[in-house]
Each structure stands twice: as C-alpha cells, then as structure tokens.
Amino acid sequence: MRASVIGLGKLGAPLSAVLASKGHQVIGVDINLLFVDAINQGKAPVEEPRLQELIDASKGRLTATTNYEKAILGSDITFVILPTPTDENGIFTNKYVIESLKSIGTALRRKEGYHVVNITSTVMPGSCEGEIRAALEASSGRSVGKDLGLCYNPEFIALGSVVQDMLYPDMILLGESDPRSGEMLESIYKTSCENNPPIMRMNLVNAELTKISVNTFVTTKISYANMLADICERLPGADVEVVTTAVGMDSRIGRKYLKGAIGYGGPCFPRDNVAFAKLAHSLGAKPDLAEATDRLNNYQIDRLTAAAKKMLAGRRHVGILGLSYKPNTPVVEESQGVELAAHLADEGLTVTVYDPLALSNAMVELKDKVIAVGSAEDCVKSADVVIISTAWAEFKQIPASAFARKEGRIAVLDCWRLLPTELQSVADLHYMGIGAIGRT
Numbered sequence: 520m521r522a523s524v525i526g527l528g529k530l531g532a533p534l535s536a537v538l539a540s541k542g543h544q545v546i547g548v549d550i551n552l553l554f555v556d557a558i559n560q561g562k563a564p565v566e567e568p569r570l571q572e573l574i575d576a577s578k579g580r581l582t583a584t585t586n587y588e589k590a591i592l593g594s595d596i597t598f599v600i601l602p603t604p605t606d607e608n609g610i611f612t613n614k615y616v617i618e619s620l621k622s623i624g625t626a627l628r629r630k631e632g633y634h635v636v637n638i639t640s641t642v643m644p645g646s647c648e649g650e651i652r653a654a655l656e657a658s659s660g661r662s663v664g665k666d667l668g669l670c671y672n673p674e675f676i677a678l679g680s681v682v683q684d685m686l687y688p689d690m691i692l693l694g695e696s697d698p699r700s701g702e703m704l705e706s707i708y709k710t711s712c713e714n715n716p717p718i719m720r721m722n723l724v725n726a727e728l729t730k731i732s733v734n735t736f737v738t739t740k741i742s743y744a745n746m747l748a749d750i751c752e753r754l755p756g757a758d759v760e761v762v763t764t765a766v767g768m769d770s771r772i773g774r775k776y777l778k779g780a781i782g783y784g785g786p787c788f789p790r791d792n793v794a795f796a797k798l799a800h801s802l803g804a805k806p807d808l809a810e811a812t813d814r815l816n817n818y819q820i821d822r823l824t825a826a827a828k829k830m831l832a833g834r835r836h837v838g839i840l841g842l843s844y845k846p847n848t849p850v851v852e853e854s855q856g857v858e859l860a861a862h863l864a865d866e867g868l869t870v871t872v873y874d875p876l877a878l879s880n881a882m883v884e885l886k887d888k889v890i891a892v893g894s895a896e897d898c899v900k901s902a903d904v905v906i907i908s909t910a911w912a913e914f915k916q917i918p919a920s921a922f923a924r925k926e927g928r929i930a931v932l933d934c935w936r937l938l939p940t941e942l943q944s945v946a947d948l949h950y951m952g953i954g955a956i957g958r959t
C-alpha cells in the first residue's frame with residue numbers, strides 16, 4: 520500500500536517506520552524541516568527505542584517532504600497524526616488537524632480515485648462526523664463514503680515502547696465512515712502487526728469514545744491503586760504490594776497499572792481524563808468518577824512531599840531520581856518527578872536531580888530552582904533524602920557505596936519499590952518503599 524503520514528513526531532515517525540519496514544511505501548509530511556531531513560537521511564527524528572532499527576529496515580520505502588500535494592498524490596491512504604492540544608476549557612482542539620485537512624483536500628482535487636483519510640490524533644467524540652468531515656468535504660470537493668473514506672484509528676502506545684506497542688497491540692481500534700475504508704485500513708494492520716490482534720471496527724463516534732474511555736479507565740485504576748497505597752501507609756501491617764498483587768489476580772481486574780506508586784503524567788493520561796469529564800459535563804452526564812480520579816492524582820505530590828519532609832527530619836537536601844514521566848523516554852510533560860522537584864524547591868529545600876534521558880528537557884522547566892547532576896550515584900551522594908520517582912532500570916544498579924554516610928543515615932523514598940532488597944537493608948540507609956509502614 521502507498522501511505523502518507525502527516526506529522527512525523529513521537530507517534531508519526533514510529534508509525535511511518537513500522538509501515539515502511541513491513542513493505543509499504545510511505546511518504547511522511549512535516550512542517551519541521553529537521554524531521555523531514557532526518558527521515559530522508561535515514562535517521563530517527565525522535566528518540567524512541569527500536570525506531571532507528573526499523574528505519575534501517577525500510578530500505579528506501581520511507582521518504583519525507585514538506586509538500587502535501589506530493590504526499591497525497593503519491594499515496595492511497597493518509598494518516599493524520601498532528602497535535603490536538605487541550606484548550607482553556609479542557610477539551611482537545613482540532614485546529615491543526617483542520618488546517619492540515621485543507622491542504623489534504625486541496626491536493627485531493629488533483630488526484631483520481633478512492634482515497635482514505637485516517638485520523639490518528641486523539642480528538643473529542645463527535646469531531647470526525649462534525650468539523651473534520653465538513654472540512655475534508657469542503658476542501659476536497661468530494662463526499663465522504665463515495666470516493667473518499669474517513670477513518671478514526673488512534674494508536675494505544677506508551678512513549679518508550681511505541682514501536683513494540685505498534686507491532687504487538689492488544690487491539691486495533693478502527694472507526695470507519697464506510698466498509699471500504701475500514702477494509703483498506705484492516706489490510707494494512709494485517710501486515711504491520713506481528714500478533715494478529717483483534718480489529719474492532721465500528722462507527723466514528725464509538726471509536727472516538729473508546730479511545731478516551733480506555734485511557735480514563737486506566738487512570739482510574741492508577742488512582743485506585745494510589746489510594747490503596749495511601750491507606751496502607753496508615754494501616755499497621757498493610758502493604759500495597761501484597762494487596763494489589765492479590766487484587767490483580769482476579770481476572771475481572773488484572774494486575775497491569777495496579778501498582779500503588781506515584782501519579783500518572785505524560786502527554787495523554789492527564790488531559791484525556793480532563794477531556795472525558797468535560798465531555799460528560801457537556802452532555803449532562805455525571806463526571807464524578809473521572810473528576811475523583813484527577814483529584815486523587817493531584818493529591819499525590821502533596822502525599823510525597825509530606826513523606827519526604829518526614830524523612831528529612833529537619834535536614835535540607837533532597838535528591839530526585841527520575842524526571843521523565845515514565846522510563847525510556849525523554850518526555851517530561853506533566854511529569855510527577857519534575858512537579859515534585861519544583862514543589863520541594865519552592866518549599867526552600869535544596870534539590871538535586873538526575874535522569875538518564877530527560878535531564879535537559881526537565882531543566883528547561885526547572886531552570887535554576889534545582890541542581891542537575893550527571894549520574895544517579897552523584898545524586899544519591901549529595902542528598903539527605905532520595906526520592907526515586909521514575910522506574911528507570913539503571914537505578915537498580917546504584918552501588919551500595921553511594922548510600923554510605925560518615926555520620927547519620929540517608930533516607931530513600933522508593934516510589935516504585937525498585938531498589939534490590941540487599942540495598943534496602945544497608946546500614947546507612949533508611950528505606951521506605953511507598954505503600955507500607957512496615958517497610959520504613
């Protein structure tokens with residue numbers, strides 16, 4: 520198949536590489552010339568595990584341009600993967616998508632034959648049958664359903680494992696304006712996925728609602744587990760690790776994302792939850808569950824701050840290990856580690872930070888509030904209390920010598936209960952894995 524991909528960012532670049540590596544002819548479009556040049560030079564425009572490997576495997580089937588017409592005329596299906604930022608009312612705006620559809624439609628006027636436009640960006644339910652369809656029909660002069668297909672097909676990926684998640688998805692969610700467009704997209708996924716996932720085909724609005732429902736169900740689960748951790752820290756003998764492990768064994772519940780650690784962050788979860796609540800409000804439905812999930816999430820920074828202060832016991836130096844919102848990505852959007860570092864610095868504490876990939880991104884936000892260091896070991900050596908806020912694997916390797924103190928004890932607040940048990944019991948270390956009094 521010949522595919523064009525509009526937007527070569529964190530999602531668009533990996534999708535382009537996955538499709539091209541599976542034998543499709545892919546032409547990417549971006550307004551960022553650096554990204555276009557990177558793709559044309561065979562280099563990954565964004566940092567993501569395995570992306571470079573797949574670009575290498577694409578063997579000339581992957582090119583990029585800034586020219587919409589070239590991309591549309593050279594493809595049969597167009598994936599639109601552009602930002603849909605949240606506006607001041609908490610809902611996703613389609614302005615970049617609509618702008619792009621004008622260029623896509625204008626180019627389609629010069630193209631013969633059937634073409635599918637597939638929206639991958641996260642949009643508010645009702646967008647595709649509403650302003651997206653209207654913009655596309657107006658600019659192309661075609662009618663959706665006849666010689667033009669419109670699909671809504673978001674990806675369920677997490678940064679840091681985008682390629683893996685695209686190759687082995689739990690399902691493909693496919694909203695379609697008509698069966699022909701859905702079949703075309705289904706045939707692509709039959710070649711690009713390595714695990715033969717279920718393909719859930721439905722109308723456009725059901726797919727739009729499913730996308731944010733999946734994310735908001737997961738955020739509810741995270742907040743639920745964090746609420747349990749908070750309870751366990753106050754209930755003698757209770758341990759969130761033990762409780763969530765057993766609760767998750769129930770097949771109606773499942774263990775994924777039921778950890779009891781810190782709040783959710785990143786470019787999707789927080790804003791999806793807010794938008795979901797706004798949607799419910801706008802329809803006159805009760806958004807209580809989504810709003811409670813957010814309230815609990817916002818409370819996590821206060822909870823960690825209180826725990827850190829208790830462990831400091833009057834001392835002043837905190838080390839934060841982990842600034843990316845999750846491991847294996849440099850992304851710091853809505854990161855709990857960054858928020859915590861800023862919060863503790865605002866309280867007058869000295870804060871040292873380290874992250875394997877996200878340090879420079881985080882420092883753009885944190886500026887001179889905190890001190891950046893070049894290794895996890897240096898961060899630990901300088902601090903009275905260390906907080907492990909992101910579950911980077913390399914933190915498990917910090918040598919015991921880094922925790923040694925001439926006098927007093929360093930305290931570690933391990934939000935992910937990551938440190939090896941041998942380390943937890945070294946003499947100079949006061950260890951607290953979140954979610955149990957007994958571990959302190």
Ligand SMILES: NC(=O)c1ccc[n+]([C@@H]2O[C@H](COP(=O)([O-])OP(=O)(O)OC[C@H]3O[C@@H](n4cnc5c(N)ncnc54)[C@H](O)[C@@H]3O)[C@@H](O)[C@H]2O)c1
Nearest residue numbers: 526527528529530531548549550551600601602603640641
């Ligand atoms: N990043 C994630 O984890 C994730 C997960 C699920 C869904 N999404 C959704 O996917 C969409 C894209 O997210 P992303 O993280 O890839 O964004 P991104 O900001 O990383 O990438 C967007 C790209 O689009 C380009 N661009 C902007 N305007 C353009 C235009 N008019 N024409 C061509 N290119 C243009 C930008 O230069 C950028 O390279 C959003 O709706 C997001 O909500 C993202």
